[in-house]
Amino acid sequence: MMETMRRTKIVTTLGPASQNLVAELVEAGASVVRINCSHMTTEEVGAAVRSARAQSETVSILVDIQGPKLRLIDGIDATGDEVVLWQSGHGPGPNVGFDPHAIGVKSGERILVNDGRIELSALEVAPHMVRARVVRGGTAQGRRGVNLPDTEVKVEMYSAKDRADIAAAVEAGVDWIALSFVQRAEDVLEARRMVPEGVRILSKIERPQALAVLDEICEASDAVMAARGDLGVEIPFARLPVAQRTIAMAALRAGVVSVCATEMLESMITGSRPTRAEVSDVTNAVRDGFDCVMLSAETAIGHDPIGTVKAMAAILTEADLVDRIRSPFADTHPDSAAVAAATVALAARLKTKTILAVTFTGHNAELLAACRAPSQIIAATADRRVATRLMARYGVTPVMAPRPHSTDDAIELAVQSAKRAGLVSDGELIVVCLSRTSPRSDTDTIYVYRA
Structure with missing residues (x-):
């Protein structure tokens, strides 16, 4: 039940310490697993995706391609x-x-x-x-x-290995592709042309050049990451907290997923509990409005990946109770967000703890998450791939349910799935949103429903 109470999601990086512990990581509170291509062959990338999926059919899988990283060759x-x-x-x-x-x-x-x-x-x-x-x-x-913080780097964005890694990840069933060192929206659009429609794109914000065109990058992306490692090198370190909040706010305006990353619980690579500064850092990321926080070396090579995820989940559970920035998404997208915003407002007025989104593509659940519904969002879908993608979304818990054409039947089947998952109680008042026109149409109807 912790995942239903906790709205901010956890991304965990797989590595030698955790690559065979995906089910345990999910049980501890992880929603997304990250596979880092930097030290892997293309064959290993595909195998890692298949292994993660074999260990958990519900986890969302993100593959992080290396991109144009500049390095010394010798000392x-x-x-x-x-x-x-x-x-x-x-x-x-x-x-x-x-x-x-x-x-x-x-x-x-x-x-x-x-x-x-x-x-x-x-x-x-x-x-x-x-x-x-x-x-x-x-x-x-x-x-x-x-x-090179002052240089707009003129380098091929995707190497032959990057392209091969993307193809291998897609073939293996990846949910998300993360792009490193994005400088402009065209970098994202180029990657978009390499993946099918169902695969989502996350842009890592690591350069000042990306900050300068952040809104355009958000518009082209499905998610953005405050990748504080390289970003904290390329901009003055004192400016990093402001840049972090800027990234979160741009994502909120655009309605895309945001991830805060780098050294969030770094001490737990070797230690058994986080420092007070780390707890405050995670809480501030929640307060800034991020959908997800990410663990890197902490779970890839740390001595206790499961304990680290549990510690992060505990911090987030408390942090989710604090006041956070109000999402401007409904104001910046008054047409596309109209039904979702009305659903959220109705749920708030009725003080219902649950909004049920009956969805074929996941789009209405994504809109509800972008509006930052105070209620838990249960996304009932018949498509397993939609369910795993939605695991990265703020406040969304997917459940599998058939989607018949009949609206009444669709709601009843979705409610029964939510009850079996322990997410909805008998007699509970919930707000339901779905399309009355057809299963694949945009959401057009809101119901108040007694479960």
């Missing part, structure tokens, strides 16, 4: 006044895995290495190299990340 010693970075194979080193000139680095722009611990400023850029002044020195080993 760097930036303890002097200047350093020259060379594209691998074109100079003595230190070598990087990209051509600084070709991707658009310009004189005066910053080059950050190893999560910003080393800061360089470009002095001279030529084919295959950049000479830079050392602003904040240090050393770093190979394979460390390189960030």
Whole structure:
């Protein structure tokens, strides 16, 4: 019953510590499992999706493709006044895995290495190299990340491996594809052309260039993530909480899913309980209006993935009781949100604890979630893929139910499914929304129903 009381969802990253524990993670409170392609072959990506689905038919599966991550090839010693970075194979080193000139680095722009611990400023850029002044020195080993916060990076958004990973994930039955280092809406539209209609797209906001066009990216996406790791390197760290809230608000306006990620319970990689600062961080993410919070290394390599998910669920259960930002979605989309907003208002007036969305595609449940219904939203659908996609939605609990053409029969079957799941009690007053025209039409009818 905790999942029905808790509206904010948990995304857990699978890894060596948890890849065979999907059912246990779901039981502990996870709604979505994330598969990170960065350290996997394409064959392993497809196998990981199939394994996760075999372990849980209800969990939502997200595959996070690597994208154009810039890295050192070998170590760097930036303890002097200047350093020259060379594209691998074109100079003595230190070598990087990209051509600084070709991707658009310009004189005066910053080059950050190893999560910003080393800061360089470009002095001279030529084919295959950049000479830079050392602003904040240090050393770093190979394979460390390189960030270019001032540069609109001109690089192919999707490598051959990224495209193959997407295809393998789709074939294996993935629900969500996460895109790394999105800079513009066209990056999202390009990925959209690679997946069928039923697969959802999440855009990770990791660059200042993405923040500048956030509304356009939200419009093109089904979800956005405040990916605070790289974003916290590319913008001043003191500005990160404001950027986090900006991302959440843009998602609320657009009615898309939002995810807050990176180091949320980092101490639990090795510890048995979160720090007070981590508890406050998670609570603030809920207060900002995020649909989901994400666990990364905590569940991928941590010593107790199940305990970590339980700790996150406990924090969210309390955090969901606090006041949060009111969703502006109904005001920014008065036509498309009209029925959903009226359903939410009616449920609030009647003080009903449940809204039942009888849905074929999941769309009316998504609209109710975007309106931030104070009641639990039960989405009754005949399509298992719709049910798993909806697991990422704020406040939505999917149940499987047939969808006959008759409205009365559809409601009765949906209510019976909700009762069997322990979500609705006999005699409970609920608000129901569905299409009276046909199962596939937009929602046009609201009922007050005694279960």
